[in-house]
Amino acid sequence: MSLLNQRRLLLVVSDEPAASETIVIARLLARAGARVGIHEVPSAARWFGTAALEQLLVEGLAVERVAASWEADALLVLGGEQARQAWQARRAELPLVEAPEAGKFPATRWLLPCLLRTLAQSPWKSLRLLVTAGPTVEHFDAVRFLSNPSSGKMGYALAEAAWIAGAEVMLVSGPTAIETPWGVRRVDVTSAQEMREAVLAERHDVVFMAAAVSDYRPVERRVGKVKKGVGPWTLEMERTPDILAELSASALRPDLLIGFAAETHDIERYALEKLRAKSLDGIVANDVGAGGAFGSDSNCVQCYDGAGGAVSFGPAEKREIAAAIVAWAEGCLARKR
Numbered sequence: 001m002s003l004l005n006q007r008r009l010l011l012v013v014s015d016e017p018a019a020s021e022t023i024v025i026a027r028l029l030a031r032a033g034a035r036v037g038i039h040e041v042p043s044a045a046r047w048f049g050t051a052a053l054e055q056l057l058v059e060g061l062a063v064e065r066v067a068a069s070w071e072a073d074a075l076l077v078l079g080g081e082q083a084r085q086a087w088q089a090r091r092a093e094l095p096l097v098e099a100p101e102a103g104k105f106p107a108t109r110w111l112l113p114c115l116l117r118t119l120a121q122s123p124w125k126s127l128r129l130l131v132t133a134g135p136t137v138e139h140f141d142a143v144r145f146l147s148n149p150s151s152g153k154m155g156y157a158l159a160e161a162a163w164i165a166g167a168e169v170m171l172v173s174g175p176t177a178i179e180t181p182w183g184v185r186r187v188d189v190t191s192a193q194e195m196r197e198a199v200l201a202e203r204h205d206v207v208f209m210a211a212a213v214s215d216y217r218p219v220e221r222r223v224g225k226v227k228k229g230v231g232p233w234t235l236e237m238e239r240t241p242d243i244l245a246e247l248s249a250s251a252l253r254p255d256l257l258i259g260f261a262a263e264t265h266d267i268e269r270y271a272l273e274k275l276r277a278k279s280l281d282g283i284v285a286n287d288v289g290a291g292g293a294f295g296s297d298s299n300c301v302q303c304y305d306g307a308g309g310a311v312s313f314g315p316a317e318k319r320e321i322a323a324a325i326v327a328w329a330e331g332c333l334a335r336k337r
Helices: 016-031 050-058 081-090 107-119 153-165 192-199 243-249 267-277 318-336
Strands: 008-013 035-040 063-065 074-078 128-133 168-173 185-188 206-209 216-218 237-239 256-263 282-287 298-305 310-317
Touching: 008 016, 016 035, 016 050, 016 063, 016 074, 016 107, 050 063, 074 081, 074 107, 107 153, 128 153, 128 192, 153 168, 153 206, 153 318, 168 192, 192 243, 206 243, 206 318, 243 256, 256 267, 256 318, 267 282, 267 298, 282 318, 298 318, 310 318
Parallel strands: 008 035, 008 074, 035 063, 128 168, 128 206, 168 185, 206 256, 256 282
Antiparallel strands: 216 237, 282 298, 298 310
16 A cells, blocks of 8 residues: 555645655555645745656656645645745645755655655654664673664654654664664664663653563773684673663653564564563564564564553564554553543
C-alpha cells in the first residue's frame, strides 16, 4: 500500500525559491501515493511553467494545476513564514504541513515524515517519548573496547515512527553511522553509564529501550594504548548498570515501559522472564543469532505485553516493523489507561 494512499494534498507555490523545489516535491508526493494539486501565486507563476507540469503528467503521476479552493486533506506552502501564515489563515480548515525554509534541507529528508505526522490521528501527539538505540562501548584502553554488532537501525526507525505518530521524541544513541530522524532530538552517548545518565535525566511518558547495552565492562580502563607483551592479558569484568530495571523501579518510571530482548535461542522464554523480572509493560524480542537482526535492514519480532498478549511482526523492513511496534504499543498504553 502506498504511504499516502490517495490523500489529496494542496501544494501552494508562493515565491521564486519555492518554485524551484516544486517539481521535486510534487514528484515525491505523487510517487508516495498522493493526489497533488499545485496552486501558484502570481509572483511564482512565471517560475513554474506548463512544461514543468507536463513532465510530471508524462511520468503518469497524479499531479494537476488547481484553484486555491481545491478540496484537500492537507496544505503544504512552499515559501517563507509570512506566506505560510497567510495561507493557513486562508485555508484554516486544512492541517498545515510544517515545511522548513525553501532550499535549506533536501525534500527527501523532511517531506514524508512531516506530512505523515501532520495527517496522523493518534494519542501520541500529547506524549514525550524516549528511545534508546545502538550499541554501547566499554573501553579497556584508549583504542580497544568491548561492544556488539548493533547498528542502531531498529531504534532509529522506532524514533522516526513515534515522531511521525505525533510524539515529541528524544533519541539516546550509542555510536552509529545513521542520520538522525527528522524532528527527533538526539543525545549521543558511548558507555552504558553514559546511557544510564541520559535516560534517568528526565521523565518521559513512554520509553522504548531498544539499545543493545553491554552487560559487562572492564574493572580498570588503562591510560593510553597498552602495548603488546609476550604473555596474555587478563581482564577483570564487572556488570554495567541495569538501566531498564533501575528505570522500572524509579520515580521516573514512564506510563509505558517497553523493553527489548536480543536472543540467540529460547527467545520466548527469555523475553517473558525479562518482562516479569523487570515489571515491564511490554517487550519486543528478536533473534540475533546467525543471520539475525543485527546490522540488517529487515527484522522479525515477537511482542509480548504484560496482560499475556502476544503478536508477531515481519519479516519486513525495519521501518515497517517500527510502525507496527508503535501501533502495538499504542494499544498497550490504552489498556493501561
